[in-house]
Amino acid sequence: MQFEFATAAHIVFRSGAADELPKIAREFGRRALVVTGRNQDRVTRLTRRFKGAGLSCALFSAAGEPTLETIRKGVQEARQGCELVIGFGGGSAIDTAKAIAALTTNSGEPLDYLEVIGRGQPLENAPLPFIAVPTTAGTGAEVTRNAVLGSPEHGIKASLRSALLLAKVALIDPELTFDLPPDITANTGLDTLTQLIEPYVSVKANVFTDQFCREGLGRVAQSLTKAYRQGHDHAARESMSFASLLSGLALANAGLGVVHGFAAPLGGMLHDAPHGGLCAAILPHAMAVNIRALRHRGNNHPALERYREAARILTGDPHAEAEYGAAWVSVLCTRMDVPPLRTYGLERDQIPALLDKAAKANSMKGNPVQLKTDELAEVASLAF
Numbered sequence: 183m184q185f186e187f188a189t190a191a192h193i194v195f196r197s198g199a200a201d202e203l204p205k206i207a208r209e210f211g212r213r214a215l216v217v218t219g220r221n222q223d224r225v226t227r228l229t230r231r232f233k234g235a236g237l238s239c240a241l242f243s244a245a246g247e248p249t250l251e252t253i254r255k256g257v258q259e260a261r262q263g264c265e266l267v268i269g270f271g272g273g274s275a276i277d278t279a280k281a282i283a284a285l286t287t288n289s290g291e292p293l294d295y296l297e298v299i300g301r302g303q304p305l306e307n308a309p310l311p312f313i314a315v316p317t318t319a320g321t322g323a324e325v326t327r328n329a330v331l332g333s334p335e336h337g338i339k340a341s342l343r344s345a346l347l348l349a350k351v352a353l354i355d356p357e358l359t360f361d362l363p364p365d366i367t368a369n370t371g372l373d374t375l376t377q378l379i380e381p382y383v384s385v386k387a388n389v390f391t392d393q394f395c396r397e398g399l400g401r402v403a404q405s406l407t408k409a410y411r412q413g414h415d416h417a418a419r420e421s422m423s424f425a426s427l428l429s430g431l432a433l434a435n436a437g438l439g440v441v442h443g444f445a446a447p448l449g450g451m452l453h454d455a456p457h458g459g460l461c462a463a464i465l466p467h468a469m470a471v472n473i474r475a476l477r478h479r480g481n482n483h484p485a486l487e488r489y490r491e492a493a494r495i496l497t498g499d500p501h502a503e504a505e506y507g508a509a510w511v512s513v514l515c516t517r518m519d520v521p522p523l524r525t526y527g528l529e530r531d532q533i534p535a536l537l538d539k540a541a542k543a544n545s546m547k548g549n550p551v552q553l554k555t556d557e558l559a560e561v562a563s564l565a566f
């Protein structure tokens with residue numbers, strides 16, 4: 183048995199925990215850059231209380247998924263005297279904040295440090311202290327050590343990755359997710375599900391992350407449909423927030439697979455497509471093709487047993503075979519009206535370029551079986 187595990191320095195998980203943000207933030211400095219998504223109402227309600235805690239702040243709105251340009255602007259803003267960075271929002275706001283915190287204290291420019299399209303240099307200086315406050319139950323970005331950034335000119339997304347990116351505090355308040363509309367609940371929840379299945383069958387899975395995946399899969403099975411149908415079901419929302427955290431802990435330490443291998447380049451090609459929606463469109467097909475490939479390659483591959491266990495947790499049927507898990511996920515996606523990839527603007531003639539980029543994606547390295555080009559093409563065309 184062997185594993186390494188790294189996560190946020192401090193995790194606070196509690197309904198109402200957002201009220202404690204001013205006090206917690208003040209421990210790291212007097213002036214904070216607060217990075218939010220499109221919806222600023224909630225954060226202004228919160229930052230009004232910063233003053234009482236002796237904290238001032240600058241708001242930085244990061245509409246949509248972060249690009250290199252957004253990060254450059256945020257860094258300029260943070261360099262005006264900010265001593266810490268708070269990401270308050272979905273995965274995009276959190277990743278934006280994470281990257282700004284890192285690049286504010288490091289010279290040069292984002293591409294110097296970016297994987298794949300950049301020079302991939304290691305960060306030299308410790309980032310500004312960074313606090314992550316997720317308002318969706320989805321990406322687990324509050325505990326991951328990478329920020330996914332888009333570069334429109336390269337038409338791709340790539341990661342800034344370093345153990346230094348881990349948050350000082352991950353503050354998870356399930357109440358922040360109560361008002362999410364059903365489509366965002368579905369997309370983010372299915373991203374969570376993907377991020378529990380892929381690390382569980384990953385070549386980098388370990389006994390520690392396995393526990394998170396099993397617990398998280400059970401919670402998604404029990405709670406995602408409830409949270410989708412009745413947004414104010416407290417227990418279901420809390421369970422999904424926890425599952426999302428577990429998915430972040432798992433993926434940051436055990437890697438991902440073919441679904442995220444596709445989602446990264448797709449996110450770069452289709453600018454406004456939500457990450458979770460892309461994962462959801464691909465997940466059931468990727469599971470089916472992976473399982474079939476594992477059976478064809480023979481030798482009772484250990485990942486098949488993983489898929490079987492996942493199927494049993496998800497369906498509640500102790501005799502479920504691996505394929506039933508994929509079928510269960512497919513039904514779940516249909517019930518939540520998950521649209522296919524073409525609804526996000528993908529054209530059929532973009533598929534060859536997509537396959538090429540997906541095969542090289544970092545996440546693909548965790549996939550339990552090396553898929554052949556025709557198998558990748560099958561996943562893409564089923565999800566199309």
Ligand SMILES: [Zn+2]
Pocket residue numbers: 321373376377442457461
């Ligand atoms: Zn994801």
